[in-house]
Amino acid sequence: NAGVTQTPKFRILKIGQSMTLQCTQDMNHNYMYWYRQDPGMGLKLIYYSVGAGITDKGEVPNGYNVSRSTTEDFPLRLELAAPSQTSVYFCATQPGQVLSGANVLTFGAGSRLTVL
Amino acid sequence: AQSVTQLDSHVSVSEGTPVLLRCNYSSSYSPSLFWYVQHPNKGLQLLLKYTSAATLVKGINGFEAEFKKSETSFHLTKPSAHMSDAAEYFCVVSEATGFQKLVFGTGTRLLVSP
Numbered sequence: 001n002a003g004v005t006q007t008p009k010f011r012i013l014k015i016g017q018s019m020t021l022q023c024t025q026d027m028n029h030n031y032m033y034w035y036r037q038d039p040g041m042g043l044k045l046i047y048y049s050v051g052a053g054i055t056d057k058g059e060v061p062n063g064y065n066v067s068r069s070t071t072e073d074f075p076l077r078l079e080l081a082a083p084s085q086t087s088v089y090f091c092a093t094q095p096g097q098v099l100s101g102a103n104v105l106t107f108g109a110g111s112r113l114t115v116l
Numbered sequence: 117a118q119s120v121t122q123l124d125s126h127v128s129v130s131e132g133t134p135v136l137l138r139c140n141y142s143s144s145y146s147p148s149l150f151w152y153v154q155h156p157n158k159g160l161q162l163l164l165k166y167t168s169a170a171t172l173v174k175g176i177n178g179f180e181a182e183f184k185k186s187e188t189s190f191h192l193t194k195p196s197a198h199m200s201d202a203a204e205y206f207c208v209v210s211e212a213t214g215f216q217k218l219v220f221g222t223g224t225r226l227l228v229s230p
Binding site for chain 1: 161162206220223
């Protein structure tokens with residue numbers, strides 16, 4: 001049981017290049033999220049998905065795109081990399097919608113991206 | 117709107133001494149509150165969560181937190197620090213109204229000296 005797997009772990013991009021960060025989960029969780037973590041800023045939500053075929057913007061979606069064709073996969077695409085996208089990116093999952101209480105997020109190990 | 121404030125960006129303690137990491141929150145609804153820990157170059161791991169049950173919540177590795185509605189606080193404590201506790205800690209708030217939109221604090225780095 002791998003949980004949440006992110007690839008690559010590290011990547012250096014040149015300005016204007018594009019790339020996809022992969023996220024795969026084997027827990028059959030409905031909800032998936034992409035966060036970015038900048039020093040001293042906590043985690044900011046980029047995009048999220050509540051199920052296959054459904055995605056929505058989070059707090060900082062500009063410069064990113066996502067898709068969710070299967071329950072397992074939630075790739076994050078950077079089309080024209082900019083230095084402001086230098087960050088650590090985390091994918092997370094959650095079992096599903098609840099009306100009360102709280103479901104816990106399960107995080108991947110992160111992908112460190114540098115744009116030069 | 118909900119928000120969370122971690123009052124200290126860094127906390128330094130000696131091994132064997134108590135740990136206190138402070139967190140204040142703001143929420144329009146009955147919140148769910150979490151503490152996550154992040155060790156260097158790792159993902160975030162849940163330490164504990166409060167979901168309107170007991171106000172004193174016990175988590176992993178000897179950590180606990182107390183939900184105080186009157187003070188809008190959810191401070192994290194541990195009686196005796198261990199070297200392995202050195203990490204970044206995040207306080208997180210979520211309004212339990214359906215979709216779980218979480219708001220993260222900016223983090224507190226815990227340094228533990230021998």
